[in-house]
Amino acid sequence: MLQEKNLAGRIQSLALKSEETVKLLPIQLTSAQVTAEFEEDLVDRPELIATLQRGSVLNPVRESPQENIFSVDGPTKNFWIKVLHARGDVSRIERVHIIGVTRRGSKTQHIELD
Amino acid sequence: MPVTTRQLLRLIHVIEQRFDLTNREKEELLSILDDPSEADEALVSGYFDWLFPRATVKVSSSDGAQKWDLQIGPHAQIGAVLDSIHLDDLIYLFQRFLDKVQAHDVELLETKYVLTASNARQQLISIVVYVRDDQTARVATTYLGRPQKPESGGRFRI
Numbered sequence: 001m002l003q004e005k006n007l008a009g010r011i012q013s014l015a016l017k018s019e020e021t022v023k024l025l026p027i028q029l030t031s032a033q034v035t036a037e038f039e040e041d042l043v044d045r046p047e048l049i050a051t052l053q054r055g056s057v058l059n060p061v062r063e064s065p066q067e068n069i070f071s072v073d074g075p076t077k078n079f080w081i082k083v084l085h086a087r088g089d090v091s092r093i094e095r096v097h098i099i100g101v102t103r104r105g106s107k108t109q110h111i112e113l114d
Numbered sequence: 115m116p117v118t119t120r121q122l123l124r125l126i127h128v129i130e131q132r133f134d135l136t137n138r139e140k141e142e143l144l145s146i147l148d149d150p151s152e153a154d155e156a157l158v159s160g161y162f163d164w165l166f167p168r169a170t171v172k173v174s175s176s177d178g179a180q181k182w183d184l185q186i187g188p189h190a191q192i193g194a195v196l197d198s199i200h201l202d203d204l205i206y207l208f209q210r211f212l213d214k215v216q217a218h219d220v221e222l223l224e225t226k227y228v229l230t231a232s233n234a235r236q237q238l239i240s241i242v243v244y245v246r247d248d249q250t251a252r253v254a255t256t257y258l259g260r261p262q263k264p265e266s267g268g269r270f271r272i
Contacts, residue, residue, distance in 0.1 A: 011146075015158040037187035038168065038252050063228050063242050063261045065115060066193075068158045080254060082189075084159055097160060099189060100244045100254045106225035110261070113210050113231035114238075 013084035013094045015068040022058040022070065024083075027093045029053075036098035044101045047074040048081070052096065058083065063108065069099055078104045117154045121196040122147050125157075128195050129165070157196075163188035166195075173205055173251075175212035183250045184208050190241070190253040197258045203233040204253060207241060230260045 016022065029052060034045045051074040058070035061080055072079050080099040086092040129135070129143050146161070147153045156162060166188040173184045186194075186204060194204070211229050215222060224247045230240040240260050244252040 011152060011155045011159055011161055013159050014155055015160075017158070037189055037254070038185065063226070063240075064255045065257050065259070065261075066158070066255070067115075069255070082158075082160070099187075100226065100242075100252060102225050102244060106223065108226045108228060109223065110228045111211065111214075111230070113207065113214065113229060 012087055014087055016058075016070070016083040016085055016090065017067040018058075018070075019060055019067055021060070024052065024056045024058055024093075025091070026055040027052050029093070029096060033093075033095050034098065035095060037100070038098075041098045041101045044074075044077050044079070045098075047077055048072075048079050048096065048098065050074070051079075052093075073104050076104055078102050078106070117150065117157055117196060119150065122150065122153055124198055125162075125192070125195050132165070135165075157192060160188070162192060166191040169201070171201070171205055173208050173212065175209065175216045177213075177216060180212040180216050181249065182208070182212065184243075184253065185250055186253045190256050194256045197239075197256065199233070199237075199239055199256050199258070203237075203239060204241060204256065206233065207231050207239065208243065208251065226254070228261055 029049050031045060034048060036042050051072060056072050058072050060067060061069040061071050068082055069080055070083065072081060079101055082097040082099065083093060084095040084097065086094055126144060126147055129140055146156050169186045169191065171184050172181065174181045184205065207229055210231060222245050224245060227243045227245055228240055229243060230238065232238050238259055239256065241256045242254045244254055
Protein backbone atom coordinates (compact mmCIF):
# COMPACT_ATOMS: atom_id res chain seq x y z
CA MET A 1 0.00 0.00 0.00
CA LEU A 2 2.83 2.40 0.70
CA GLN A 3 4.40 3.98 -2.31
CA GLU A 4 8.12 3.74 -3.04
CA LYS A 5 9.84 6.37 -0.99
CA ASN A 6 13.10 8.15 -0.81
CA LEU A 7 13.95 7.98 2.84
CA ALA A 8 16.15 11.06 2.70
CA GLY A 9 13.28 13.32 1.73
CA ARG A 10 10.15 11.32 1.52
CA ILE A 11 7.80 14.16 2.37
CA GLN A 12 8.07 15.97 -0.94
CA SER A 13 5.21 18.44 -0.58
CA LEU A 14 4.99 20.67 2.45
CA ALA A 15 1.91 22.43 3.72
CA LEU A 16 1.85 26.20 3.54
CA LYS A 17 1.63 27.64 7.06
CA SER A 18 0.89 31.21 8.03
CA GLU A 19 -0.85 33.17 10.74
CA GLU A 20 -1.20 36.07 8.33
CA THR A 21 -3.16 36.59 5.15
CA VAL A 22 -1.30 35.22 2.15
CA LYS A 23 -1.56 36.72 -1.32
CA LEU A 24 -1.22 33.95 -3.82
CA LEU A 25 -0.06 34.74 -7.33
CA PRO A 26 -2.07 33.19 -10.17
CA ILE A 27 -1.42 29.47 -10.33
CA GLN A 28 -2.36 26.88 -12.89
CA LEU A 29 -3.58 23.61 -11.46
CA THR A 30 -4.84 20.50 -13.15
CA SER A 31 -7.84 18.63 -11.77
CA ALA A 32 -5.51 15.96 -10.44
CA GLN A 33 -3.75 18.55 -8.31
CA VAL A 34 -6.93 19.39 -6.43
CA THR A 35 -8.01 16.75 -3.95
CA ALA A 36 -10.69 16.80 -1.29
CA GLU A 37 -11.31 15.50 2.17
CA PHE A 38 -14.82 14.57 1.02
CA GLU A 39 -14.94 13.53 -2.60
CA GLU A 40 -18.41 15.09 -3.05
CA ASP A 41 -16.71 18.48 -2.75
CA LEU A 42 -14.82 17.83 -5.98
CA VAL A 43 -17.93 19.00 -7.84
CA ASP A 44 -16.77 22.53 -6.90
CA ARG A 45 -13.23 21.92 -8.06
CA PRO A 46 -13.57 23.96 -11.29
CA GLU A 47 -14.55 27.07 -9.32
CA LEU A 48 -11.56 26.66 -7.02
CA ILE A 49 -9.17 26.11 -9.91
CA ALA A 50 -10.53 29.19 -11.70
CA THR A 51 -10.27 31.24 -8.50
CA LEU A 52 -6.65 30.27 -7.95
CA GLN A 53 -5.88 30.93 -11.61
CA ARG A 54 -6.83 34.58 -11.13
CA GLY A 55 -4.65 35.02 -8.08
CA SER A 56 -6.24 34.92 -4.68
CA VAL A 57 -6.10 35.90 -1.04
CA LEU A 58 -5.82 33.13 1.53
CA ASN A 59 -7.04 33.92 5.01
CA PRO A 60 -5.90 31.71 7.87
CA VAL A 61 -8.85 29.95 9.41
CA ARG A 62 -9.35 31.19 12.97
CA GLU A 63 -11.59 28.30 13.90
CA SER A 64 -8.68 25.92 13.63
CA PRO A 65 -5.60 25.98 15.87
CA GLN A 66 -3.48 24.78 13.00
CA GLU A 67 -1.86 27.32 10.73
CA ASN A 68 -2.24 25.32 7.56
CA ILE A 69 -5.92 25.71 6.75
CA PHE A 70 -6.91 28.76 4.73
CA SER A 71 -10.19 30.23 3.65
CA VAL A 72 -10.55 31.45 0.07
CA ASP A 73 -13.59 32.91 -1.63
CA GLY A 74 -14.63 31.96 -5.12
CA PRO A 75 -17.45 33.70 -7.00
CA THR A 76 -20.14 31.57 -5.36
CA LYS A 77 -18.38 29.33 -2.85
CA ASN A 78 -16.09 29.61 0.13
CA PHE A 79 -13.40 26.97 0.39
CA TRP A 80 -11.31 25.82 3.31
CA ILE A 81 -8.13 24.47 1.81
CA LYS A 82 -4.66 23.22 2.54
CA VAL A 83 -1.99 24.36 0.11
CA LEU A 84 0.94 22.04 -0.52
CA HIS A 85 4.09 23.42 -2.06
CA ALA A 86 7.36 21.94 -3.25
CA ARG A 87 10.06 21.45 -0.68
CA GLY A 88 12.32 24.47 -0.87
CA ASP A 89 10.05 26.47 -3.17
CA VAL A 90 6.93 27.98 -1.58
CA SER A 91 5.88 29.50 -4.88
CA ARG A 92 5.58 26.11 -6.56
CA ILE A 93 2.14 24.87 -5.55
CA GLU A 94 1.88 21.14 -6.11
CA ARG A 95 -1.50 20.33 -4.69
CA VAL A 96 -4.50 21.96 -3.07
CA HIS A 97 -6.62 19.90 -0.71
CA ILE A 98 -10.21 20.94 -0.04
CA ILE A 99 -11.24 20.57 3.60
CA GLY A 100 -14.76 21.92 3.12
CA VAL A 101 -17.01 24.01 0.91
CA THR A 102 -19.91 26.31 1.77
CA ARG A 103 -21.90 28.94 -0.02
CA ARG A 104 -19.94 32.19 -0.16
CA GLY A 105 -21.06 34.62 2.50
CA SER A 106 -22.61 32.02 4.77
CA LYS A 107 -21.82 32.78 8.38
CA THR A 108 -20.07 30.34 10.67
CA GLN A 109 -22.27 29.51 13.64
CA HIS A 110 -20.50 29.12 16.99
CA ILE A 111 -22.47 27.01 19.43
CA GLU A 112 -21.60 26.45 23.08
CA LEU A 113 -23.35 23.30 24.22
CA ASP A 114 -22.38 23.23 27.90
CA MET B 115 1.70 24.60 16.69
CA PRO B 116 4.12 21.70 16.08
CA VAL B 117 3.03 18.26 17.08
CA THR B 118 4.13 17.24 20.58
CA THR B 119 5.84 14.04 21.66
CA ARG B 120 2.75 13.02 23.59
CA GLN B 121 0.60 13.46 20.48
CA LEU B 122 3.04 11.43 18.41
CA LEU B 123 2.96 8.63 20.97
CA ARG B 124 -0.82 8.46 20.60
CA LEU B 125 -0.53 8.14 16.84
CA ILE B 126 2.24 5.54 17.19
CA HIS B 127 0.02 3.51 19.48
CA VAL B 128 -2.84 3.60 16.97
CA ILE B 129 -0.56 2.51 14.12
CA GLU B 130 0.93 -0.30 16.19
CA GLN B 131 -2.57 -1.63 16.85
CA ARG B 132 -3.61 -1.67 13.20
CA PHE B 133 -4.03 -5.27 12.11
CA ASP B 134 -4.54 -4.28 8.48
CA LEU B 135 -0.96 -3.04 8.07
CA THR B 136 2.02 -5.25 7.38
CA ASN B 137 5.02 -5.09 9.66
CA ARG B 138 6.98 -3.42 6.88
CA GLU B 139 4.34 -0.73 6.46
CA LYS B 140 4.25 -0.14 10.18
CA GLU B 141 8.03 0.14 10.34
CA GLU B 142 8.04 2.66 7.53
CA LEU B 143 5.30 4.76 9.10
CA LEU B 144 6.80 4.60 12.57
CA SER B 145 10.22 5.58 11.27
CA ILE B 146 8.72 8.85 10.01
CA LEU B 147 7.30 9.48 13.45
CA ASP B 148 10.74 8.99 15.02
CA ASP B 149 11.77 12.44 13.90
CA PRO B 150 9.39 15.09 15.30
CA SER B 151 10.05 17.64 12.56
CA GLU B 152 9.57 15.09 9.80
CA ALA B 153 6.49 13.79 11.60
CA ASP B 154 5.04 17.29 11.74
CA GLU B 155 5.68 17.82 8.03
CA ALA B 156 4.18 14.45 7.22
CA LEU B 157 1.06 15.05 9.27
CA VAL B 158 0.24 18.49 7.87
CA SER B 159 1.00 17.48 4.31
CA GLY B 160 -1.50 14.63 4.48
CA TYR B 161 1.01 11.80 4.31
CA PHE B 162 -0.94 9.73 6.82
CA ASP B 163 -4.40 10.52 5.45
CA TRP B 164 -4.76 7.21 3.63
CA LEU B 165 -4.61 5.42 6.97
CA PHE B 166 -7.81 7.11 8.07
CA PRO B 167 -10.41 6.85 5.32
CA ARG B 168 -13.67 8.65 5.82
CA ALA B 169 -15.88 7.20 8.52
CA THR B 170 -19.64 7.65 8.54
CA VAL B 171 -21.81 7.09 11.60
CA LYS B 172 -25.55 7.47 12.04
CA VAL B 173 -26.43 9.96 14.75
CA SER B 174 -29.96 10.70 15.90
CA SER B 175 -31.42 13.09 18.40
CA SER B 176 -32.61 11.38 21.58
CA ASP B 177 -36.23 11.52 20.44
CA GLY B 178 -35.31 10.08 17.05
CA ALA B 179 -36.74 13.02 15.15
CA GLN B 180 -33.37 14.12 13.76
CA LYS B 181 -31.43 11.48 11.85
CA TRP B 182 -28.09 12.42 10.40
CA ASP B 183 -25.01 10.89 8.82
CA LEU B 184 -21.96 12.24 10.60
CA GLN B 185 -18.96 11.97 8.30
CA ILE B 186 -15.43 12.27 9.62
CA GLY B 187 -12.61 12.78 7.17
CA PRO B 188 -8.92 11.89 7.52
CA HIS B 189 -7.83 15.34 8.67
CA ALA B 190 -10.34 15.35 11.53
CA GLN B 191 -9.61 11.75 12.46
CA ILE B 192 -5.89 12.39 12.72
CA GLY B 193 -6.51 15.52 14.78
CA ALA B 194 -8.73 13.50 17.08
CA VAL B 195 -6.08 10.79 17.54
CA LEU B 196 -3.40 13.37 18.33
CA ASP B 197 -5.60 15.05 20.96
CA SER B 198 -7.01 11.82 22.36
CA ILE B 199 -10.51 12.72 21.25
CA HIS B 200 -12.58 9.59 20.71
CA LEU B 201 -15.13 8.86 18.02
CA ASP B 202 -17.67 8.56 20.84
CA ASP B 203 -16.87 12.14 21.85
CA LEU B 204 -17.74 13.37 18.37
CA ILE B 205 -20.96 11.38 18.31
CA TYR B 206 -21.91 12.56 21.81
CA LEU B 207 -21.20 16.18 20.95
CA PHE B 208 -23.17 16.07 17.72
CA GLN B 209 -26.07 14.28 19.38
CA ARG B 210 -26.21 16.98 22.05
CA PHE B 211 -26.30 19.53 19.26
CA LEU B 212 -29.21 17.71 17.60
CA ASP B 213 -31.05 17.50 20.91
CA LYS B 214 -30.72 21.24 21.38
CA VAL B 215 -31.81 21.89 17.83
CA GLN B 216 -34.81 19.68 18.34
CA ALA B 217 -35.71 21.07 21.77
CA HIS B 218 -35.58 24.68 20.61
CA ASP B 219 -36.97 24.08 17.14
CA VAL B 220 -33.92 25.70 15.56
CA GLU B 221 -33.69 25.66 11.79
CA LEU B 222 -30.34 24.31 10.69
CA LEU B 223 -28.56 26.24 7.98
CA GLU B 224 -26.29 24.84 5.32
CA THR B 225 -23.09 26.30 6.73
CA LYS B 226 -20.24 25.64 9.14
CA TYR B 227 -20.98 25.12 12.81
CA VAL B 228 -18.31 25.28 15.48
CA LEU B 229 -19.60 23.13 18.34
CA THR B 230 -17.91 23.40 21.71
CA ALA B 231 -18.68 21.26 24.74
CA SER B 232 -17.13 19.09 27.42
CA ASN B 233 -16.85 15.39 26.79
CA ALA B 234 -17.44 12.67 29.38
CA ARG B 235 -13.86 13.13 30.63
CA GLN B 236 -14.48 16.84 31.21
CA GLN B 237 -12.22 17.90 28.37
CA LEU B 238 -13.44 20.92 26.46
CA ILE B 239 -13.48 20.00 22.80
CA SER B 240 -14.52 21.80 19.65
CA ILE B 241 -15.40 20.48 16.25
CA VAL B 242 -16.06 22.29 13.01
CA VAL B 243 -18.93 20.66 11.17
CA TYR B 244 -20.21 21.40 7.70
CA VAL B 245 -23.96 20.92 7.95
CA ARG B 246 -25.64 20.10 4.67
CA ASP B 247 -29.25 20.03 3.63
CA ASP B 248 -29.10 16.33 2.72
CA GLN B 249 -28.91 15.37 6.41
CA THR B 250 -25.17 14.86 6.35
CA ALA B 251 -22.72 16.68 8.57
CA ARG B 252 -19.02 16.60 7.81
CA VAL B 253 -16.50 17.03 10.59
CA ALA B 254 -13.71 19.16 9.17
CA THR B 255 -11.51 19.61 12.23
CA THR B 256 -11.44 18.58 15.88
CA TYR B 257 -9.38 19.99 18.70
CA LEU B 258 -9.11 20.53 22.41
CA GLY B 259 -10.35 23.87 23.71
CA ARG B 260 -12.29 26.48 21.78
CA PRO B 261 -11.46 28.81 18.91
CA GLN B 262 -9.73 32.01 20.01
CA LYS B 263 -12.28 34.28 18.43
CA PRO B 264 -15.15 33.84 16.04
CA GLU B 265 -14.64 34.91 12.45
CA SER B 266 -17.78 37.03 12.70
CA GLY B 267 -20.67 37.37 15.08
CA GLY B 268 -20.49 35.94 18.59
CA ARG B 269 -20.87 32.67 20.36
CA PHE B 270 -24.33 31.68 21.37
CA ARG B 271 -26.05 28.95 23.24
CA ILE B 272 -29.14 27.12 22.18
